[in-house]
Amino acid sequence: MVEQAVRPIVEAIVARAPKGWTHAVLHGRAGRGGTGVTGGYSRQQERWNTGLPNPYEELMALAERVREDRGWEPISLEIQCRPSGEYRLVAFSDAISRVTGMSSGFQVVLDPDYQLPQPGQHQQPGTAAPTGDPELAVARFRAYLERRAAILGHPEELPPPATAAAIEEAERRLGHRLPADLRALYLIADGDGLGHHHRYLFQGNAWLSLESMVAEHTEWGAGERPWYGWDLEWDAVVFDTTPTDTVRRCGGHPGWLRFGTSEDGNFLAADTAPARDGRPGQIIRTGRDYDEGPTYVADSITSLLGHYLELMDQGAYEKDGDHISLLEPDHDPAPQQIIGGDIPDEVPPTLQAMHINNVTGLVDLAPLTAAPRLRRLHLNHSATADLTPVRELPVESLRISLTEGDLTPLEAHPHLTSIDLTTTAPADITSLRTVPHLRGLDLSGADVANLPVLADLPDLRYLSLTARQWTTLLDEAKVPPTLTAALLADTNATFDDALAWAARLGLSTDNALRVTGTLTTVGG
Template identity: 80%
Template sequence: MGLLVRHNLVFDTTPTNTVRRCGGHPGWLRFATSEDGNFMAVDTAPAQGGRPGQIIRTGRDYDDGPAYVTESITSLLGHYLDLLDQGAYEKSGDRIYLRELARDTAPQQIIGAIPDEVPSTLQAIHINDAPGLVDLAPLTAAPNLRRLHLNRSTTADLTPLRDLPVESLRITLDNGNLTPLTAHPHLASLDLTTTAPADLTPLRTVPHLRGLDLSGADVPDPTVLADLRYLSLTARQWTTLLNEGTVPPTLTAARLADADATLDDALAWAAGLGLDTESTLRLTGTLKTAGG
């Protein structure tokens, strides 16, 4: 019953800090394509550690961020000439296809469990269905970790996250201790579930927190930051904020998280937020599928 918004996380490139962490930029001048929606581009607006004129890949398959290719057009063409000299190509009609060697790269994203050896290149991990409390300490070996999602998994200590640049965090916390997140300089989105009452005070010191889901958390005082853009709460939590007049004025998206909420419940909630519900359209009927 509402609009669900997630933090749009863009990975860093390898080498790190060479290409801007964004999905597109007017300084990326596309010049070549393999006709699959992906492109090579000259990067005229690199990140701090990059070089103007470096070559990057971007496009349909680069939702997680652009990829660094080489330092210049000159070096790219030189590499292609080397492949031709080595006979590392195939001809098909009037086209030549260069045979690039597969690059042995460490993973940027892991889905499953924390591995015995955490790669330093790791930027995102989804930990699913862990049987016991998850120890987050091994993740300190990934200094560029930006997304940590615990799915149907629980942890008891957020201390290892203090010095990690995590921007998107989804956790079930086996206590209410959010103190390790105090003044976290990178955290932008938090989906919090707790098994004990949680004090949100540390979150008020997080400078870039813009999205918050507390619908699975036991929070006696759901008062939150004044400059949130997205907030997901249960009807009971929303009622507390509405009664106290503490709904963040900067909200651009909100969610009523109760699975059993009716349309009338949602309309009453939306009206409480000051939204116009007079023109709401109700449709009833039966949907027939191709199978009958």
């Protein structure tokens, strides 16, 4: 069964092969969620020629056969073939997968249930009282509807009110009480949608019914942020909001009750679990485009409605048919992130991420001390000789190319969670033993003489090394005890290499699937 499912994929690879090809490798992932492939063809005059097909239906059929045979869902696979018609399939569960991007190679996940904590989970909670006022919110909402009716020339039909019993049932299913002012609005109307038609009362956002709010909450895993895989998550950062310390630094949270949607994966939410300087019931934006952190909107739905009325009083709106768009005043927000080039002459104090790209000569990091909220510092094709300024900054994700190899300025750094280190001189990583929250480390571009120190890191969850570095570490039995995911940073490694490496890390790979064969007819 599996053997028969492989052949159509090989035939597709051969059919697309360029003239003079000598070898082809397809790395793939396939399962109920779809397929994805990387790889290419090699020729005598060039290393790789892309253009591999992605035979979707054939890969899905193969995944189905393997799922029936081994129970894996999804699967990772590698198919190698040659002009002679010889081919070889190696497949395994997606505990091992080929990754590309900043770091390429094979990734192994040793504990699929573990996910890195988000900083907002441990932030100090807010203790202030809510600012929302149910009576004022109702008065403002009714005034808002009246002004909209005057502009449109007719009142807008809304759904009937939600009952108190329906609200209580929704709150039970949400696991949180609605803010009192938002609750009062549901006693006027259960959202703004009739059938599939919405009024988009909240600045282009459809106001969800109670049932839809509960469904969104359930679908998003009780408000938790989606997990995108270790290759994307190991050095991820969540930014702070403006004002600072009002909203938890999370990509998602069970206490964020999504009541409005722009229908593109983004939401307005009532925050029932604010950070230290926030207020319960404050309004935020969260969702698909807010993985690096939510956006603060207003301290309550009451205040948000007041803002809408002010804009209408100013004539700051546009009418298009039966839709009204409120026009926010133009403003130039203080930059949170700078990408490209060297450090600017004036570093904005609001800066939370700095990407320094393609700088000739050594970069002096000292000016960045003017950014007391800096969380991410990445040097790409750029280098520095002194990490001392980082000691004074709340940097969590550090990608650095270091000429001197001196890591002592990072000793006991209270914020660092990930380091991607490249060196041009041998580096001593002893200082990293004192970094209490270091969970991700990429040393594949570094010259490190004392790799066994890694076994002393207290909570290292992700580690990327070259094949040679891994051999050194494994031969000395010095793998970090808390390791959850790892990367074999070797672009030339085969799936068989990855299986052998993963086995040394403790993953059982004895049941890996291997199939060989030869096509009877192959084009030149």
